[in-house]
Structures are given as structure tokens and as C-alpha cells.
Amino acid sequence: MMMTQPKDTANDTRSRLLNFFTLVTLGTILVSVWYLTDYYWLKDREQIRWVHLSNCDLPRSTCVADLGQGRQVSLQVLAPTIRPLQPMPVLVTTSGFRPDRIALDLQGVDMYMGYNRTELVQVSPGHYTGEPRLSLCTEQKMPWRAGVILYGNEGPIGVQFDFLVSQRHQK
Numbered sequence: 001m002m003m004t005q006p007k008d009t010a011n012d013t014r015s016r017l018l019n020f021f022t023l024v025t026l027g028t029i030l031v032s033v034w035y036l037t038d039y040y041w042l043k044d045r046e047q048i049r050w051v052h053l054s055n056c057d058l059p060r061s062t063c064v065a066d067l068g069q070g071r072q073v074s075l076q077v078l079a080p081t082i083r084p085l086q087p088m089p090v091l092v093t094t095s096g097f098r099p100d101r102i103a104l105d106l107q108g109v110d111m112y113m114g115y116n117r118t119e120l121v122q123v124s125p126g127h128y129t130g131e132p133r134l135s136l137c138t139e140q141k142m143p144w145r146a147g148v149i150l151y152g153n154e155g156p157i158g159v160q161f162d163f164l165v166s167q168r169h170q171k
Helices: 009-047
Strands: 049-055 063-068 071-077 090-095 101-108 117-119 121-124 127-128 141-151 157-166
Touching: 063 157, 071 101, 071 141, 090 101
Parallel strands: 049 157
Antiparallel strands: 063 071, 071 090, 090 127, 101 117, 101 141, 121 127, 141 157
């Protein structure tokens, strides 16, 4: 006669509870990481006060925005052409105020092109530079928006400049 061994129900129950609490803990950690990432990543974007929208002809001309109270911001591309995936050296100049830091946010006007924000480096009082790159797009002509974000005592203020980039496929 063959004898069957009795199941150890206490160990089986403990194992199931351990698996359940492990899954709950991992789920809680994932939700926490998602929440904190989302909160800190979107924090600046939600609080930026966009005060001006201007069309300009980058890189042929310098774009200037008047913020009032004697404050101005200008954006200049220091390359003869703007091409996707190529460095786009920029110069942002402020007059009438000195922000703590400046970032340049590049976004597609008609389509989402990903998160593309570059911190600019102050090279002299009121002059900031950087070399952001535009994402690649399949459209022959793509409207872009350059958002100059000025961080200072008043909180972040953004100035948006729209410009058009023509893609030329090189052979």
C-alpha cells in the first residue's frame, strides 16, 4: 500500500501570502517611482508662465521678445542653416534683468517630437549659449517652437519663438 504524505497547509499558506505581499510591495514601489518621476519632470513645465509668442525667421534673423518693464530676450542661431540631428549653436541674450539660469526647449508645433530641453551656459553677463539638436522628422518642412525658459525670482517665465525647418535629403 502506498501512503500519501499529508500536505503542509501552513507552509503553503505562508508561501502564498509571501508571494502576495511581494507583489503588493513591488507594485507600490513602481507606482511611487512613476509618481515621483512624473512630479519632478512635469513640475517646471506646469509652473512656467508663457508670456509671449513670436514668429521669427531663424537662423536668418535674431528673434527678440519684449517682456515689459525694460526687459528683453533675444534668440539667435549661430549657424547658417538648421538641420535635424546637427548641432544648432544658439545665443540667448537678456537685457534689463539677469535670470539665474536659462533653458531652451525645442518642440514640434504640429507633432510631438519628444522631450528636448537644453540648459544653456552663461558665457558673460546676459549672454547664454548651448548646442541643442532637433529631432529627425519625415516631413519636408517642419514647424518648430523654441521656448526660452528664464528661471529667476519671479519663477520660470517662457518666451516662445516659432520657426520653420526645411529638410533636405543629402545624397
